[in-house]
Amino acid sequence: MADIHDPQTTDTAALDAAEGLDVETKRPFRLALGRFWRNRGAAISTVIFLTVVLAVIFTNFTARYGIDEQVIELNPAAGVTKNQYLEPSHIAWMGTDNIGRDLYSRLLYGTRSSLLIGVAAGLLSVAIGTIVGLISGIRGGKLDDIMMRVTDIYLAFPFLVAIIVIRQFLGEVGWITAIIGDKSSFRFTIFLITLFGWMGVARLVRGSVLSLKEREFVEAARAVGASNTRIAFTHLLPNSIGPILVAFTISVVGGLVVESTLSFFGLGPQPGSGNTSLGKLIELSAEGAKAGYWWIVAYPCGMLVLLAVCINFIGDGLRDAFDPKLDKGKA
């Protein structure tokens, strides 16, 4: 067995096997994943969230009615005079809305649109925020000062007032709407959410970069002459993956809530017939509440809160998984 002590051999797995050791080398990412799944809240949230995602992707199987299909046709001759605001029953599990459509099916279609908006806005926010945060954190100096000052004021300003003013402004400028679409389009809403969402991400990434920058391995990389770009992409970015993932989950929840908030004032995307969104359904619930139709309120609002809580739990799970040193208060 002399060959295994041959210094040429670098296959550690073979070495371990030869010595009778059952050692499994785990990369940090795998370790983090393991920690994530051991977190009960995060694991349950992931299962619930994935179930919802599957349900809204495969609406062919899960939805019971078409998006604009009425549960029962009105037929005064046969005595069917009412199909709007029916209570939940076997023909419509979650009742019907103001023009007799199945709330359960519409909730699935609406959640699909809203999740799409949330995820798209989240991805864009993370992409822009990460780049800006990286540059700001590495370069420092004047650029960093200006960046942080601007985001300070932006973040201190009441969010809804700002978003309503800016939405109206963007919608009136011809060349902007030519690119990002009309005020009531999905694209415009995604853009608007991103415009407000990237700053939070940039701050998180900047904070992470600032603390990583002082660590020994970055100093070592600098000592061997690595460029800023190389340090950013091979050292800072991979080590910031935890905060970036957390920022992504926060952005997705933010996107969902902002879309619903805008819709609540009738300022959200207007998908027109053939589509809907969670925000549109919640907009309707304000009317439903005044008339006492509880199902119109309960299900869309419940869905939004369920998604928000699940994604938040997943985000917290990810943070704990990627940063085991963090004091979670579990001491």
Place this chain on the structure above:
Amino acid sequence: MLRFIVRRLLWLVPTVIFITYLVYVLVRIGWDPVETYKRANNRVTAAKIAQYKEANYLYDGFWGWTRGYFKWLWSFLQGPDHWLRTIKGRALVYPELRYSIFNTLRLAGIASFLGITIGISLGTLAARRPGGIFDTIVNFFAYFLGAIPPFVSGVVLQLVFAVELGWLPAGGVYPPGQQGFDLGLMIKHLILPVTVVAIQAISGYARFMRASLLDVRSMDYVRTARAKGLGEWTVLRRHMVRNAMIPMATVIALDIGQLVGGLIITENIFNYPGTGKYFIKHAFNGDLPALMPFLVILIISVLVFNLLADLSYAKLDPRIKLG
């Protein structure tokens, strides 16, 4: 310290002018006042429009906006009597704005007071024994309730307590037709909106206070205090809470600066005549003369409290030097 304050105060003036100018242009482009004027007075003649534009400083083009902004600013600074009247209805702006600011400060003030006191108490109690039963319960509720957007909790509370049970009124400050002041009725109308806002505030402050205390917990001075033989309660009150309040004070100052902005969602659900309702109403009408004073007051409030937050940080933490 004094130099810092003076410098920041001097900076405040150009900052306010720059931001309000930016907002003026945004609003001018977003809600074209001339279009609003035409909508409010259909069949108006071209001469009338030109006269209106001249009287309200609505000049065209980039320099026109700038000139219009400074003329508008001058009229604004001369006091409420000189403020432009609303486009729709030619009403005075000041009385309505003042009324709505008072309403909002009443609602937001009560809710913030409850949020700060209850939130800090719960956060402190939770942080005393991290991982304990009380901590778990507070954490869970703060987490869960904090994730509920105000339009959801508002609509649900309205459905349950106003429509189904009928215990509380669904909205407004007074029942329709009420004349004069009535404290009992006012409180009754405030309960639901205050609850909605306070839920958010309590869960936010409780979580922040808890995290802040956990940061402080492992500090050397806490260990020193314990080593001196101080009781657990004294350590908590005299050493931990005081230090944990430093970041808390900053957050509270920033939040108060936003209060004038109104609780847009809550006020609109409960039909409460505060600034949030004021903003939405005039934004939907596209009423520049009504929107601008509100936005200017909001901007000044945000910036001043931003400054106060910075100052409070330096005042409370002697290690921080202001440059």
